[in-house]
Each structure stands twice: as C-alpha cells, then as structure tokens.
Amino acid sequence: MKNKIRSSLTHEFYFNKKHPFKTFYHFFDREQKNLALAGFFFIIKHSPVWAMPVVTANIINNLSNAVTNPGMRAQTVQHIIINLIVIALLALQNIPNQSFFIYFLAKAVRQIEGSLRLSLVRKLQQLSLAFHDRSHSGAVQSKILRDVESIRNLIMISMNSLLPAVVTFIFAFTMTLMKEPRISLLFLLSIPLAVLLIKIFRERMRETNAVLRQDMERMNENISEMIEMLPVTKAHGLEDTELNRLEKQFSVIQVNGLKLDVLSALFGAINWVGFQILQILCLAVTIPFALQGRIGIGDVVLFQGLYGSVLNAVSTILNIYPDLERGLEAINSIGEVLTDEEIEENEGKEIVSQVIGHIEFQNVYFAYPGTRDHAIENFSLSIQAGQSVAFVGPSGSGKTTLMQLVLGLRRPQQGHIILDGKDLSSLDMRTFRSFVSVVPQSVILFSGSIRENITYGLREYKEDQVIQAAKMANAYDFIMDLPQGFDTPIGEYGSKLSGGQRQRIAIARALIRNPRILILDEATSALDVESERHVQIAIEQAMQGRTTLIVAHRLSTIRNADRIVVLERGNIAETGSYRELIRNNGPFNRLVSLQEMNRGR
Numbered sequence: 001m002k003n004k005i006r007s008s009l010t011h012e013f014y015f016n017k018k019h020p021f022k023t024f025y026h027f028f029d030r031e032q033k034n035l036a037l038a039g040f041f042f043i044i045k046h047s048p049v050w051a052m053p054v055v056t057a058n059i060i061n062n063l064s065n066a067v068t069n070p071g072m073r074a075q076t077v078q079h080i081i082i083n084l085i086v087i088a089l090l091a092l093q094n095i096p097n098q099s100f101f102i103y104f105l106a107k108a109v110r111q112i113e114g115s116l117r118l119s120l121v122r123k124l125q126q127l128s129l130a131f132h133d134r135s136h137s138g139a140v141q142s143k144i145l146r147d148v149e150s151i152r153n154l155i156m157i158s159m160n161s162l163l164p165a166v167v168t169f170i171f172a173f174t175m176t177l178m179k180e181p182r183i184s185l186l187f188l189l190s191i192p193l194a195v196l197l198i199k200i201f202r203e204r205m206r207e208t209n210a211v212l213r214q215d216m217e218r219m220n221e222n223i224s225e226m227i228e229m230l231p232v233t234k235a236h237g238l239e240d241t242e243l244n245r246l247e248k249q250f251s252v253i254q255v256n257g258l259k260l261d262v263l264s265a266l267f268g269a270i271n272w273v274g275f276q277i278l279q280i281l282c283l284a285v286t287i288p289f290a291l292q293g294r295i296g297i298g299d300v301v302l303f304q305g306l307y308g309s310v311l312n313a314v315s316t317i318l319n320i321y322p323d324l325e326r327g328l329e330a331i332n333s334i335g336e337v338l339t340d341e342e343i344e345e346n347e348g349k350e351i352v353s354q355v356i357g358h359i360e361f362q363n364v365y366f367a368y369p370g371t372r373d374h375a376i377e378n379f380s381l382s383i384q385a386g387q388s389v390a391f392v393g394p395s396g397s398g399k400t401t402l403m404q405l406v407l408g409l410r411r412p413q414q415g416h417i418i419l420d421g422k423d424l425s426s427l428d429m430r431t432f433r434s435f436v437s438v439v440p441q442s443v444i445l446f447s448g449s450i451r452e453n454i455t456y457g458l459r460e461y462k463e464d465q466v467i468q469a470a471k472m473a474n475a476y477d478f479i480m481d482l483p484q485g486f487d488t489p490i491g492e493y494g495s496k497l498s499g500g501q502r503q504r505i506a507i508a509r510a511l512i513r514n515p516r517i518l519i520l521d522e523a524t525s526a527l528d529v530e531s532e533r534h535v536q537i538a539i540e541q542a543m544q545g546r547t548t549l550i551v552a553h554r555l556s557t558i559r560n561a562d563r564i565v566v567l568e569r570g571n572i573a574e575t576g577s578y579r580e581l582i583r584n585n586g587p588f589n590r591l592v593s594l595q596e597m598n599r600g601r
Contacts, residue, residue, distance in 0.1 A: 034107050045097035147334050153326075215252055216253065219250070272315065349428040350428060363378055363379070474537045475507070564588065
C-alpha cells in the first residue's frame, strides 16, 4: 500500500509499507539541494582516503626504481616529494570541507526530522477518536520522539557511513579494473559473501527489532500510566506494586535487547573473519603477479590497500546493517500513524460561516468498534436555537457519546444529525467548531498565566473581552485577588488553583469565543458545594442566548434547563422540564430521589 502524506511544507511524505527502503529513499526528495551539496563536499573531503593507496604505491615503486637504477635517484626523490605534497594538501583540505559537509547534511536532516514530527502531530489532530481509543498516548509519544530520532540516525548513518562505503567500493574496484582486470574479479567475491550474511541474519534481526520496538512502546505506556497514577499509588501505599510491574517490563526489554546485541555481535564477527580471509587471499594472488613482473612491488601494496578499502566498505555496510534495520522499523512504526485512514474528512465540504443553533437528531444509531450493543439507538430529538437541554441518566446511557456526535468527533452509523437545516456530515467540521465551545468535566489547563489559558487559541482579542468573559464565568473577583491578576502563573495543569477556580477559568475560555452552541459535560460533578454554587452561577449566565447542551451528574444543577432528556441505554426514557419530570414519578424522579438519599447518608 502506497500513501502520500501531506506535510507541513509544500512537499509530501511518501510511504510504502511493503518496501520501507523506498520510503527512506523518498525522504531525500525533500532536501535534494542540501544533500547534493553535502555529497559534493563529501567527495572532496574524503579524497585522501582514496589517494593514500595510490600515493603509497607510487612512492614504493619509485624507491624500487631508485635501488635498481641509482642514476635516477634525483628524479625519484622529486617524484616522491611531489606525491608527499599532494597527499598533505589533500589531507589539509579535509578541515574546511568536512565542516561544509556536516553543515549541509545536518541542515537537511534536521529539516526532515522536524517535518516528520510536525506531520505526525498534524495527522494526530486529523485522526478520528476511534484511532485514539485504540492507541495509548505513551506509544504515540514513542513514535514522535524515539522513532523519529531513529530515522534521523538512519539518515546520518547513511550519509556518514553508507555513502562513503559505496563510493569507496566504486573507486577501488574501478582503479583495480583499470590496472589489472583479473585481480578485480577477486574484489567481486566480497559481494556474494555480504549478500549471504544479510540473507542469513536479516529476518531474525527484523523480527527482533520489531519485538524490541513494541516492548519500548509498552514501556512508555506503563511509565505514562505510572506518572498519572502517582497520587493513587502513594495514597494506597502501592509503590512496591508499581515498581514490580515496571521491573517486569524493564526485564523483558533487557532480555530482548540483549538478544539483539548478541545477534548483531555475531553478525559483525562472522563478516570480519570472512573478510580477513579474503584479504589474505588477495595478497596470495598478487604475489605471483609481482614475481612474474606483471605488476610492481608497490602495486602489491596498492592492491592490498584498494582491496582493504573494498572490504572495509562492505564490512561497514554489514556493521551498520542492524542500525539500518532499526531505522526501517521506525519508518514502519510512524507509518502506522501517517498512513492510517481513519481521519476526519473535511476537504470539499461546505464551509460554515454562520450558526443559529437548531440541532435535530433523526433516528441516530451509533456503536463503538468491537461492541455488539448500540451506545445510541434510534435516537430522535429536536433542539431549538437558544434552548438549554440537559441530558441525564446512569453511566453508559450515552450522554457523552451524544455530545461527541454533535461535535462531529464521531459519526452515526445510521440516521442523521441536522444543524440549521443541513446534514452535519456535509459540513466542514473545523469551521463549525469555531462556533462551539466545550467545558469538560476534567478541566485541561496548561502551565501559563490565567490570561493565556482564557485566550488559548485566539490570535486577536481585546482586554475588555478577557475581563467580560471572566465576569460572566464568575471568575473575575478571585482573579483580581491573586498577586498578578490575569498574569498570575497557575502551575502545571492549574495546580495553584482550586477545582472550582479551574472550572470557572474553563468556562471563561469557552465564553470569550462567544459561541452559538455551548456544551457543558458534567462541569460541576467533582466540585464541593461552595465551588459548585459559584460555577452554577457562571453556567446560568453562560447559557443566556445560546443553544446549550448539558451533561449533568448532579441533578439539582439543571433545575433551570428548558428541557431535560433522560437517557437509558442510548434511548430517550422521558423528556420534559424539571417540574414536569418530578410530577411524572418516572425514571427522572427515581434518579433525584436516589441522589437525595445518597446525600442524606
């Protein structure tokens, strides 16, 4: 399967799941200019390596001639000095050209690395909730950090080791072919040996790398969970339990990592021994040529040097092969994200420029992947613009799923959701959501100032808007009591604020956008009575003039809702105002009575 993934720039990333080498090759398409310059400076700076055997052979041949022809000593010395000057100049030029080589190479590699990470983050923003449901955040983080780093290392190894090895092989083979074609045949023996070794070890290395990569992803998942669970772990004295759980995971990685290291070492040892034998064979073959006068004594050294270069080149390729496999496995890993097709399709759909707020559900069905029962079943409901509707019911009754359907985060398998007379599936959800604000149960704040959290995502705003949103959220007074007012840092995840204060900041963040549709997902369920009262006042102010959908846990907080919808297993059990439902003595009345009874205890 071949995919082209749109990146942050004008180019595209090409992915071929069956042939990761092709994917790797196409990474270079993005930085052809910088990589071409890096290759140019590499050839210049690496020239002493190729020239040294030739210069050494020339010097030895000249010395040999001087011994046999004493009258040519002056000319011989001159030739030797010229060769020494040439190799010295070639060595000195390595300093500037090495710097240029690394500059252009690093520039290209860092650009590819940054674009890959940005493409992963962009794709994660586009992927549906179904993908995120089945993917652990720790594993995804491992792809963004560890796997992209492995790909960067793969490119660096290719340019720093693979390219020199290939160019050196071509140069040495060509030189030998020109001087003595029969000896060049010996050089070709190194190729089948290398191919045989790769064929023997390739599958085992690929499998071991894949297992180790999956182990690392699971380790990241476990570490992420451990950090999130620290308060619970400490509260229940379960530190040793967590340590034992992670110790087992670390042990698995240690064992599988050791297998890969031993396999790589065996692979390297076998290719070293094989190539040493070939080097001896080359010496044995060239000696008769020298004794017969077909080549000079210095040429024996030349062929030894050239063949040594060839063997070193092939050996380098074999030695870096385990690193190449790790890099290719990393390409497959990020390809799992970048080629995933569960994305939210918005291209070509109608741009939403205005929202009135009339929402209608028409025989909607929705079931989560891998489940038999519907979370929402044959659901029909009409919500008028500006109306406040509360959804109540036991856990698993479908309240949050309905909110996700309204936001377009999930799509109904049957039925339709109509917004202002238009099917939601025909609209560009990115533009629609600019008219919607959500206040979740678990408030998510970042470690900036209060102002930065309220204005999160807004490119332009006025100070009056910030103040007005804070006042509507019943947050202005407590903000002004803080040392730096709106500029007060709130700590990681808002740790310096109380639960009620964090909730009111979240409401202010929702209101500053002046949404036409406001979704409140159990916004008071985790608060104490005093905080709940402040937040409830903020909610009542926020609902005015907006279509408001409320998922309620505390039923006392929805007395003023225009309508209450009681859900049971994804169906409407009853609907009406608070007073009507209390008089009906139905499911809602029983929920209220049960909640009051629990409070009384």
